Amino acid sequence: MDDDDGPPAKKARVPKVAKVKNKMPAEVQITAEQLLHEASHQKIEKVAPPPRQKISDPAELAAFKMKKRKEFEDNIRKNRAVMSNWLKYARWEDSQQELQRARSVYERAIDVDHRNIPLWLKYAEMEMRNKQINHARNVWDRAVTILPRANQFWYKYTYMEEMLGNVPSARQIFERWMQWEPEEQAWLSYIKMELRYKELDRARAIYERFVQVHPEVKNWVRYSRFEEQNGYLGNARNVFERATEFYGVELIDEKLYVEFAKYEERCREYERARTIYKYAMEHIPKNQAQELFKSYTQFEKKYGDRAGIEDVIINKRKFQYEEEVKANPTNYDAWFDYVRLIESDGNQEVIREVYERAISNIPPSQEKRFWRRYIYLWVYYALYEELVARDMERTGQVYRACLEVIPHKKFTFAKVWMMYAKFEVRQKDIAAARKALGTAIGKCPKSKIFKGYIELELQLREFDRCRKLYEKFLEFSPSDCHVWVKYAELESILGDGERARAIFELAIKQPIMDMPEVLWKAYIDFEVEQEEYENTRLLYERLLERTQHVKVWLSFARFEASLKAASEDSVARTRGTYSRGNQALKTAAASSEERVMLLEAWRNFEKEQGDGASLEQVRSKLPRRIKKRRKVYREDGSDGGWEEYWDYIFPDDEAAAPNLKLLQMARLWKQKHQQGNTDDDDDDSDESEEEGEKEEENDKGAEDGVDKDNHGDEDDGKGGGVRRGDDDGRESD
Secondary structure (H helix, E strand, O other), rough: HHHHHOOOOOOOOOOOOOOOOOOOOOOOOOOOHHHHHHHHHHHOOOOOHHHHHHHOHHHHHHHHHHHHHHHHHHHHOOOOOOOOOHHHHHHHHHHHHHHOOOOOOOOHHHHOOOOOOOHHHHHHHHHHHOOOOHHEEEHHHHHHHHHHOOOHHHHHHHHHHHHOOOOHHHHHHHHHHHHHOOOOHHHHHHHHHHOOOHHHHHHHHHHHHHHHHOOOOOHHHHHHHHHHHHOHHHHHHHHHHHHHHOOOOOOHHHHHHHHHHHHHHHHOOOHHHHHHHHHHHHOOOOOHHHHHHHHHHHHHHOOOOOOHHHHHHHHHHHHHHHHHHHOOOOOOOHHHHHHHHHHHHOHHHHHHHHHHHHOOOOOOOOHHHHHHHHHHHHHHHHHHHHHHOOOOOHHHHHHHHHHHHOOOOOOHHHHHHHHHHHHHHHHHHHHHHHHHHHHHHHHOOOHHHHHHHHHHHHHHOOOHHHHHHHHHHHOOOOHHHHHHHHHHHHHOOOHHHHHHHHHHHHHHHHOOOOOOHHHHHHHHHHHHOOHHHHHHHHHHHHHHHHOHHHHHHHHHHHHHHHHOOOOHHHHHOOOOOOOOHHHHHHHHHHHHHHHHHHHHHHHHHHHHOOHHHHHHHHHHHOOEEEEEEEEEOOOOOOOEEEEEEHHHHHHHHHHHHHHHHHHHHHHHHHHHHHHOOOOOHHHHHHHHHHHHHHHHHHHHHHHOOOOOEOOOOOOOOOOOOOEOOOOOOOOOO
């Protein structure tokens, strides 16, 4: 191609296509339907309203009607079952005053769906609106014939006839309706219509049929109120009586009796009302009589006396307790409250009946903890029979029946045995009381039974029987020191000291004793009362052979000090006892607190009975109180730091301390000598061991370090007070 042919042709530019970088769907999706809805809602496009068409001549009107009818017919042809199309068509024809055409449309619609209630209503309303009464009657009559259970047709039909003043026709329509036995409101509407025209006899007849078709309580009450409002009080009472006969006892209802009683109350027949309330409460189940109790209570508060009000309250509480014991027969607390309430009423037969019902609920498990509350029902029953009813024969029967119920092979109740025995004693039948207690000891011996039996015989001054009982008691429980003491006290009271001493000797020789210190104290007190001081000293010596307790030494010393009037050397004996006690406690490695207790008692004695030299000698034996530290460990074994505590150092211990220090230094020297013979390569380990020894020496020195707090005469502090130190072992002072 030559250059002269012109410039070369330019290439057409292709528009760039936008590249979509993120092809993920958006979180909020917008549909076409939503766009159209928003456009319509916001009225973005303004649509002009259709132009108004003005009809100026009959030809245009006929064309317009033809067009509208064609549209309605087309809609009906598309869907004949849609009643709204028929109704719109008929309404339009009605608006055009074309009644015949409208009737034709309604009839055609009825042929399609004759069970459509709105269709019949619109048809009849159109006829009534256009004052076509006969046509409307025809429509209503056809409607109630085809659909007799549609109450709207009957209401509209009767209302139309009543508005027209055609009451006989309305009554006739109601009678046709009542043959179908409609709902309650239909009967009430019929009655109201008759009352509007003062037809009381007709209304009464309708009520008679009404309560037979719908025999609910509220309808009987309506009937009675109708008679009452019209002044026929006898008829109203007769209605209530017929209602009670109709329901009988099986279908009795509290609402009927409440209304009946309120009616009598309005008639000021208060006794009649009270009788009705009481009859209803006797025959209606308690759980269905809440409203009845409430109404009766209000009635008694208004018209009753104090006794009547209390009777109502008691009956209400009885009902509550009956419900509780019915729900749980073994709820003995509820039985107690119930019995207490019944006892306040004072009817013996009812009280005994409730007691019998209560004791018949035996606990299901033979464990004593389940029987503890139950057994008191028997106790209260027996006490009631004895103290209130004064029936002693029945009281004995209650006690014996109770003892037969208790499973004595597993457990028993000493209280019941003792109460029965005391009851027999009150009846002056000692033999029966002894027989009961003997049976108790034979079946299920208990300490309380033995003690009660012994106390009974003591009151009767039968000491030989007491001795036999004590012997049986000791065979049953030889380790009970109190029995030995009481037995010995009995012999001492009777003046037989040798027998009492023999009993004490047998007691202290027993291998097992629950509280031996009580026994030894009683034996020593007995010898002191007998002024057998040598025997008392021997007893102390025998006791010290068994135990070196500080309280024994203190008691021994106080005994010796109390004999100063009887013996001149009591001070020396007391001082010797304190000295022996101090030495014995030191030898037995007793606690520092016990030794301090003994030395302080000795010091106080020397202040009162001794001289300055003896007092100074005792003071020289008193320890010094020092503060020490010790390691504390938590429950999980971790280190809990250090704590400070007080300890005592006696002069004797301080004298032995240098020897202990020398032994400790020798042990450390031996350890160092053994470490020196090891290999030279273990220098690092040697250094660590030397550091450990230094730490051990430091800890030991920390324990030996003291807060010098001299234990003088005014220092009465005891050891054991502790104070937390720092975690690193340093003293906080």
